[in-house]
Amino acid sequence: MSKRGQTKAYEDTGFLSSKDARALRILAEYLEPKSRFDHHKVDDTIVFMGSARIKSRETADELVRKAKTPKERERAQTALRMSGYYEAARELASRLTRWSKELDDVERRFVVCTGGGPGIMEAANRGAAEAKGLNVGLTISIPVEEFDNPYVTRGLDFHFHYFFMRKFWFAYLAKAVIVFPGGYGTLDELFELLTLVQTHKMKKPMPIVLFGTEYWREVVNFDSLAQHGMINPEDIDLVHRTDSVDDAYEWIVAQLSEKALAQPGATL
Secondary structure (H helix, E strand, C coil), X not given: CCHHHHCCHHHCHXXXXXXXXXXXXXXXXXXXXXXXXXXXXXXXXXXXXXXXXXXXXXXXXXHHHHCCCHHHHHHHHHHHHHHXXXXXXXXXXXXXXXXXXXXXXXXXXXXXXXXXXXCHHHHHHHHHHHCCCCEEEEEECCCCCCCCCCCCCCCXXXXXCCHHHHHHHHHHHEEEEEECCCCXXXXXXXXXXXXXXXXXXXXXXXXXXXXXXXXXXXXXCHHHHHHCCCCCHHHHHHCEEECCHHHHHHHHHHHHHHHCCCCCCCXX
């Protein structure tokens, strides 16, 4: 009998990597994360979304200091201006983590969760880590170097191949979502969540914060969508807009305390 014939199917890496085993790979990206969430007793999450390109204040200051050409100075000044969002995400994640740690000594409620990369994702994981809380990183395999950030809790750093399985874990565990300025990926994630809420495919309450009113007003004209009849006027109120860490914190805590605190566990 050939060596291949002696190999068990679940040990055959050639088969597991083939198109015929795609269903097994998809199932693995459900079962393996679930086992780790169960192990760490993570019941639900607060998801932070936003651009991987936004720099921390210290990094932006360094770019300004080193800039020599007009183009470099312009990019550095933009990085410095946008770094305010990094620091806001960092502070907000830290405050929400401290609040969540006071809720239950056994189950981990409302754990900060991000896409596990740099930028806003790093800021939120960093803030949670600074508050000495668990935090989650749902990383995707894309051809970008150094996509991981070092602040994700060991054992809760996940690496996905399939975007849709990564999105599933964002939505399934989330009890609130905070969306900072971002590009295509952030817009994709935001509008998928809004679609689930709007169509009632997501049954649980889902508080969604858009942080950065000027940015979101320029990038997405929700009022125009309603005026053209593409959404109902009440759909505009599916999101809470703010520029204030205090306001975002107080609104999210109030929403979670009223609608989610008594209902632990993952659900759509």
